[in-house]
Amino acid sequence: MSLLKERFEHVFYVPRNHDLWCRPEGQKYVDSVEKLDKLLAECKALGVETQPMVIGELGIIPLFSWYHESFDREKDITGFHIPPLEMACKDFHVCKWPQGLSNGDMSLSMYFDAMNDKQLEMMKEVKIKCDHIITFSHFVPRQELCPEKRMLFYPKLPNIIGSDS
Numbered sequence: 766m767s768l769l770k771e772r773f774e775h776v777f778y779v780p781r782n783h784d785l786w787c788r789p790e791g792q793k794y795v796d797s798v799e800k801l802d803k804l805l806a807e808c809k810a811l812g813v814e815t816q817p818m819v820i821g822e823l824g825i826i827p828l829f830s831w832y833h834e835s836f837d838r839e840k841d842i843t844g845f846h847i848p849p850l851e852m853a854c855k856d857f858h859v860c861k862w863p864q865g866l867s868n869g870d871m872s873l874s875m876y877f878d879a880m881n882d883k884q885l886e887m888m889k890e891v892k893i894k895c896d897h898i899i900t901f902s903h904f905v906p907r908q909e910l911c912p913e914k915r916m917l918f919y920p921k922l923p924n925i926i927g928s929d930s
Contacts, residue, residue: 824895
């Protein structure tokens with residue numbers, strides 16, 4: 766991020782699932798939330814934006830998010846062996862969540878969504894001041910943007926790419 770910041774006046778960031786992995790080797794974080802907090806603090810120290818901002822006539826709104834399996838509303842594909850999410854997605858093994866947060870329920874997607882709630886006033890300001898607004902997140906923002914399962918190499922992908930919360 767520091768290299769990008771040297772080259773560009775404005776650099777924005779939202780956490781991605783891989784950013785919050787806590788691998789056992791060389792582990793320096795208690796859990797993924799602590800790692801998230803340190804990442805956001807580092808962004809602030811570098812001048813990397815993680816909050817909504819008006820640049821000229823353009824509004825930019827970073828959106829914090831996480832996934833939940835309820836995002837998948839299409840029928841499962843049958844007749845083929847499809848590995849379970851826990852085998853295909855390392856997040857289930859290398860993200861380490863404190864008590865009360867889990868990939869097994871809506872708690873993570875709600876936790877990240879609540880981070881956006883802290884920015885509501887700034888979001889309102891952007892909406893008032895700007896005719897053109899860009900929002901971005903690491904995850905798919907709307908279910909209708911997800912490809913049909915029959916088109917996917919891994920048909921369980923919709924379980925780990927977005928959330929309705």
